[in-house]
Amino acid sequence: MNSSVQLLGYGAALLTTCSFYPQAIKTLRTNETRGISLRMYLLFTLGITGWGVYGYLNRDWPVFAANLVTFPASAAILERKLQAQWALRRQRQQQGKQG
């Protein structure tokens, strides 16, 4: 493989792997999750868990490492979104009891 093509691959991997960190930082700082899709983070977090296991079972360490790096960011966003959804549900149940 051409070394500049290989460099492109590493650059792309770095970008997609790290891109979840600015989102995680923003979500943890602001707790603003209304625009965040719960389904996206359920599917994505499950998906990278699958990729991580796949990389581990194949002893494919770049695949394992890339998904290991992304996991905490994706899981943190999912956790905040779930917390917000649960809080909303409790609030609605409370309003139902009062109404």
Next chain:
Amino acid sequence: MNSSVQLLGYGAALLTTCSFYPQAIKTLRTNETRGISLRMYLLFTLGITGWGVYGYLNRDWPVFAANLVTFPASAAILERKLQAQWALRRQRQQQGKQG
């Protein structure tokens, strides 16, 4: 490679590739982009463009296809976030003129 491990890989690929669609649908429907990180979608959209070019140059069609599928969803979210940021900037400039 064990066929069940291969199946795990395909499942993981399907999950991570498709996960951006629920987010894109939500963002296009609600236009709620406050919780969305501009940096994430700049980095991610650039990253999958890089992956797509990498797949194309290597004639690696699974890599090319996976990133081609994710691109419209990621680009749509980025576009909405950029529009919202620009609208906010115009509004602030307007307020600056009035103040």
